[in-house]
Amino acid sequence: MQPFARFRFAATAPVTADTAPDFLQTAPFRTHVDYDFPDMELxxxxxxxxxxxMWSWLPTVWGCRYPDADAVEPGVIRDFQMYVHHWLVYAQREKILIWEPNDRLVYTATDATLPFFGTWCEQYRVEQRPEGGSRLRWTMGVRVRFVGWLPQRWLTPIMQQVFRFGLRGVRREHGTGLEGVRSTTIGHVVDR
Incomplete structure (x- = not known):
């Protein structure tokens, strides 16, 4: 365990299954990304x-740790971790609020190792595309502690692009790679 990972700051107002839809619409910081995977089944x-x-393909993210349990369902607590610095691991405990296989996952953070996230909620929806393949609709809402009075919605367009780029890793994690993506490396075209 990293030195500061044992220190946790409780969420100021964890979201419930009933309050999640409203919070995801009204959170001071909110981002939403729709991402199509035409070659991936739902x-x-x-x-x-x-x-x-999930997210572990990013350089500093370790992913989620689920408890040893027979099934994942509402109420299950998992731990999300990422490496921030050689002595600092960011971790947050996440409580599953809604678990509808092949449809929707919603969770809220109950505590974290850094104090600035006061309330945190995410929703992942997967759906069939009429043209084939599947679509991910991902929404995140955050109410920041201490500086929550600052306007945060201006960050949305920037963070949408960052998260859109990050979601490219879903395809790699699934094993379908980046077919059709071409890049130039030292004057040569390389297929990936």
Whole structure:
């Protein structure tokens, strides 16, 4: 365990299953990304989104740790962790509020190792695309502690692009790679 990982700051107002829809619409900081996966079936997309590896393809993210349990369901607590610095691990405990396999996952953070996230809620929805494949609709809402009075919605367009880029890793995690993506490396075109 990292030195500061044992210190936790309780969320100021964890979201409930009943309050999640309203919070995700009215949170001071809110971002929403729709991302299409035309070559991925809905069940395959769900298997990545609901796994302990979600976001782990990013350089500093370790992913989620689920408890040893027979099933994941509302009320289950998992631990999300990422490496911030050689002596600092960011971790937050996440309580599953809604777990509808192949459809929707909603959770709220109950505590974290850094004090500035007061309230945190995320929703992942997966759905079939009429043209084939699947679509991920991801929404995150945060009420920041201490500086919550500052306007935060201006960050939304910037963070949407950051998260959109990050969601490209879903395809790699699933194993379908980045087919069709071409990049130039030292004057040569390389297929990835």
């Amino acid at each position: 069940a395959d997309l769900w298997s990545v989104v609901s796994s302990d590896r």
